[in-house]
Amino acid sequence: MKVLELKNLTRRFGDFVAVDNVSLAIEEGEIFGFLGTNGAGKSTTINMISGLLRQSKGDIKLLDKEINKNKKFAKSNIGMVPQDIAIYEDLTAHENVQFFAGLYGLRGSELKNRVDEALQFVGLTSRAKDYPKNFSGGMKRRLNIACAIAHRPKLIIMDEPTVGIDPQSRNYILNSVHKLNEMGCTIIYTSHYMEEVEEICSRIAIIDHGKIIAEGTKEQLKAIITDTKDIWIGVHSPESLNISTLKAINGVNEVQVDEDVVKINSRADVNNLNRIIQYFINSGIEIRSIDEQAPNLDTVFLTLTGRTLRD
Amino acid sequence: MKDVLWLVQNMLRILFKSKKSVLLTLGLPIVGIIISLLMYGGTGTTNLHVGIVNHDSSRITTDTIKFINGLSHVDTKTVSPRTAKDEVAEGTLDCVITFDKGFTKSVESGIPDHIQIASIKGATVTGFVKSYLNNYLENIASFSKVANGHIDTYNQLYKTYQQSHFKVKTGTLKDTSKNKEMTYQTIGYLMMFMLYSAINLSGMITREKEGRTYFRLLSTPINSRKYVLANILTNLCVMILQIIIVIVVMTNVFHIHVSVPYWEIFVTLLLFALIAIGLSLAVVAFASSTSSMGAIENLIVAPTSMLSGCFFPIDVMPETIKKIAHFLPQSWLLDTINKLQEGQHFTGLYLNVLILLAFALAFFLIAAYKFSRNNQVSTFL
Numbered sequence: 001m002k003v004l005e006l007k008n009l010t011r012r013f014g015d016f017v018a019v020d021n022v023s024l025a026i027e028e029g030e031i032f033g034f035l036g037t038n039g040a041g042k043s044t045t046i047n048m049i050s051g052l053l054r055q056s057k058g059d060i061k062l063l064d065k066e067i068n069k070n071k072k073f074a075k076s077n078i079g080m081v082p083q084d085i086a087i088y089e090d091l092t093a094h095e096n097v098q099f100f101a102g103l104y105g106l107r108g109s110e111l112k113n114r115v116d117e118a119l120q121f122v123g124l125t126s127r128a129k130d131y132p133k134n135f136s137g138g139m140k141r142r143l144n145i146a147c148a149i150a151h152r153p154k155l156i157i158m159d160e161p162t163v164g165i166d167p168q169s170r171n172y173i174l175n176s177v178h179k180l181n182e183m184g185c186t187i188i189y190t191s192h193y194m195e196e197v198e199e200i201c202s203r204i205a206i207i208d209h210g211k212i213i214a215e216g217t218k219e220q221l222k223a224i225i226t227d228t229k230d231i232w233i234g235v236h237s238p239e240s241l242n243i244s245t246l247k248a249i250n251g252v253n254e255v256q257v258d259e260d261v262v263k264i265n266s267r268a269d270v271n272n273l274n275r276i277i278q279y280f281i282n283s284g285i286e287i288r289s290i291d292e293q294a295p296n297l298d299t300v301f302l303t304l305t306g307r308t309l310r311d
Numbered sequence: 312m313k314d315v316l317w318l319v320q321n322m323l324r325i326l327f328k329s330k331k332s333v334l335l336t337l338g339l340p341i342v343g344i345i346i347s348l349l350m351y352g353g354t355g356t357t358n359l360h361v362g363i364v365n366h367d368s369s370r371i372t373t374d375t376i377k378f379i380n381g382l383s384h385v386d387t388k389t390v391s392p393r394t395a396k397d398e399v400a401e402g403t404l405d406c407v408i409t410f411d412k413g414f415t416k417s418v419e420s421g422i423p424d425h426i427q428i429a430s431i432k433g434a435t436v437t438g439f440v441k442s443y444l445n446n447y448l449e450n451i452a453s454f455s456k457v458a459n460g461h462i463d464t465y466n467q468l469y470k471t472y473q474q475s476h477f478k479v480k481t482g483t484l485k486d487t488s489k490n491k492e493m494t495y496q497t498i499g500y501l502m503m504f505m506l507y508s509a510i511n512l513s514g515m516i517t518r519e520k521e522g523r524t525y526f527r528l529l530s531t532p533i534n535s536r537k538y539v540l541a542n543i544l545t546n547l548c549v550m551i552l553q554i555i556i557v558i559v560v561m562t563n564v565f566h567i568h569v570s571v572p573y574w575e576i577f578v579t580l581l582l583f584a585l586i587a588i589g590l591s592l593a594v595v596a597f598a599s600s601t602s603s604m605g606a607i608e609n610l611i612v613a614p615t616s617m618l619s620g621c622f623f624p625i626d627v628m629p630e631t632i633k634k635i636a637h638f639l640p641q642s643w644l645l646d647t648i649n650k651l652q653e654g655q656h657f658t659g660l661y662l663n664v665l666i667l668l669a670f671a672l673a674f675f676l677i678a679a680y681k682f683s684r685n686n687q688v689s690t691f692l
Contacts, residue, residue, distance in 0.1 A: 050530040075532045086527035090325045102317045103531040147527070 033201030079153035138169025318541035343500025499621030589674025596681035
């Protein structure tokens with residue numbers, strides 16, 4: 001089931017086209033990575049999805065309902081974790097979550113239970129009565145998340161939720177994203193940390209100059225920029241290596257020996273690693289290490305946009 | 312409406328959690344009353360200090376000075392012509408009466424002359440003494456007409472007059488002018504504090520935009536109209552509280568009698584509350600940040616309050632300033648209060664009420680127009 005569907009989504013500010021005919025669909029249970037440099041159109045798209053901004057053209061459907069015609073429904077089913085920590089410093093952690101949850105119509109014991117649940121989820125139960133000004137950056141980020149999930153949204157939009165925090169809090173938040181996903185939430189995740197996106201996202205879209213330039217799983221994205229892979233095998237004594245036998249293995253294009261490392265270039269779509277390893281065993285060449293030199297998302301992004309994500 | 316009330320509750324909670332806000336919002340209007348008391352208080356029964364310069368040491372002059380001294384709430388003091396001006400200028404004397412040589416003769420001839428009264432405080436001070444003095448001098452001058460030039464007859468009439476006893480029954484009217492002035496000035500200060508307080512509360516919109524909570528709020532089922540409505544209601548609650556506090560403290564703690572039914576004062580100030588909220592929203596709509604909001608606030612509130620007569624009565628200002636004041640809502644509110652104190656009925660002041668409502672409407676419309684055009688590109692990119 002499609003949780004979110006964008007069709008030809010466009011947003012203009014005067015002559016400037018911030019989002020240009022963006023179309024994509026996000027299935028239920030996905031963690032969808034949304035990548036783009038600053039000004040690429042990422043935030044504008046998110047603002048349109050979350051109802052902050054009206055599109056100039058195109059359709060946005062949430063759970064099969066047009067969001068502009070069903071604003072209350074759409075907003076009630078979206079949880080927004082903004083990039084900036086948007087909480088009240090003058091209210092306690094509990095009061096913050098309670099206030100935002102109350103805006104979704106929750107009251108009484110249901111509100112109390114949801115607030116407690118959200119605070120527990122982000123690990124702030126013991127600090128519920130404390131003011132955010134006494135919190136670390138990571139704790140504020142966690143409270144920022146709690147304020148977005150207390151009303152149990154179907155779709156959670158997380159805009160750079162790990163910016164400027166310590167590795168421990170970062171791991172906590174990444175684990176929380178996994179947990180929320182396991183609990184049935186669909187998540188749109190944006191980050192400048194490519195390794196985070198690579199680690200947690202099941203599907204990724206890259207937006208540049210307002211247009212989606214690539215979309216798919218990590219593997220599909222990597223395949224866009226190259227159809228080969230490099231396998232580096234560290235060996236004890238490569239003297240007995242027969243390069244032509246190795247080249248005869250299906251998919252192997254090139255073999256080079258660089259001191260104690262045998263560098264094999266192979267077709268990416270052929271799974272031949274077992275046969276290559278078997279060759280070394282049969283030849284009596286001791287394997288010390290195996291390293292598959294596949295392109296990472298950084299390379300993909302750089303190749304597709306000409307810039308790194310942090311540009 | 313439930314979600315609007317939820318927002319109002321939260322705004323009030325944030326406001327009253329800060330001791331500084333409580334002090335500024337509820338304490339400052341009381342400070343306004345205290346300032347008015349310091350300006351006008353302690354003047355319930357004032358004595359008039361009159362300096363006497365006597366260049367005509369004769370019997371009639373001495374008797375006239377005795378008469379002045381015998382007036383209630385009047386102290387006399389003989390001063391030299393050299394120091395008289397200085398003492399008036401310093402304020403130790405309210406006025407100086409100079410009896411020039413020839414005063415007695417002028418009285419005896421039936422046309423009192425050679426007497427001068429000088430003050431820098433104007434008719435409010437000299438009028439009181441003048442009225443008694445004129446009456447007294449007219450009486451003794453009229454003897455010369457009766458005596459028809461016979462000095463002995465005149466002396467006899469004058470002696471009889473001086474020795475005669477009159478039974479005069481006096482009654483004291485309560486002087487309400489001070490209370491009215493204090494009420495007027497207290498309301499002047501209250502208006503200024505209401506404006507500051509309204510801009511501070513509406514400024515919550517700007518602060519929330521800067522803190523990004525505003526955008527988070529708009530991603531919930533709340534829209535911008537509901538949010539602004541909640542801000543207006545919060546502002547109104549606070550202003551009503553301020554008005555009630557001022558009326559209660561002014562009448563029950565400081566015992567200032569406003570001379571106007573409380574509900575009329577309340578309704579009039581409520582009209583001003585609407586103006587203050589409208590103006591504060593317009594300020595917020597035009598301000599791009601909290602610092603620019605502060606600058607606009609300083610540019611508007613204190614100067615317009617001063618020009619409207621919130622700090623001192625507008626009567627002392629030049630005509631040009633008085634004309635400018637007609638374009639300021641504070642002066643119309645003070646005018647309404649003034650007319651109510653003069654005994655005019657509230658329903659008869661429909662023109663003032665309409666003008667005040669027009670000010671409120673104009674500010675709300677300006678704010679609404681500006682808010683609708685505030686969707687800056689930078690906000691959303």
